[in-house]
Amino acid sequence: MVFVADGDEGIGSVREIRGDGGLTIYIENAGDFVVPMTVVKAVHSGKVILDVEQLDPPVRAALGHAREAEDPDYEAPASLTDGLRDE
Numbered sequence: 001m002v003f004v005a006d007g008d009e010g011i012g013s014v015r016e017i018r019g020d021g022g023l024t025i026y027i028e029n030a031g032d033f034v035v036p037m038t039v040v041k042a043v044h045s046g047k048v049i050l051d052v053e054q055l056d057p058p059v060r061a062a063l064g065h066a067r068e069a070e071d072p073d074y075e076a077p078a079s080l081t082d083g084l085r086d087e
Contacts, residue, residue, distance in 0.1 A: 002027075003049045004063060006042070011066040014048055023048070030062035 001010035002025050015032060016024040022036050025048075039054040052060060 001047055003047050004052050006047070006049055010047075011063055027059070027062045028066040030065060033059050033062065035059060 002012045002014060003010050012025055012027040014023055015026050018024060018034065022034050023040070024032055024034050026032050035050070035055065039051050040048060041051045042049040052063065055063075
């Protein structure tokens, strides 16, 4: 997952680690972008955290729209295993 700050919600995912020293990242609601490895602040616990200040303007603009397609009234259905007992 890709994040802009540790503790925030993820904004996308890493699609590819490129041989030219960059990453292809998918940003929700915006598509794929190639960013240089120099914009990566940290990598840990399955997270890639980006330094927003170093991102190109089109990538920063995409970040501002990453959550727009979500339905604010959506509630996830209960798990199929809720209420089941181990036998």
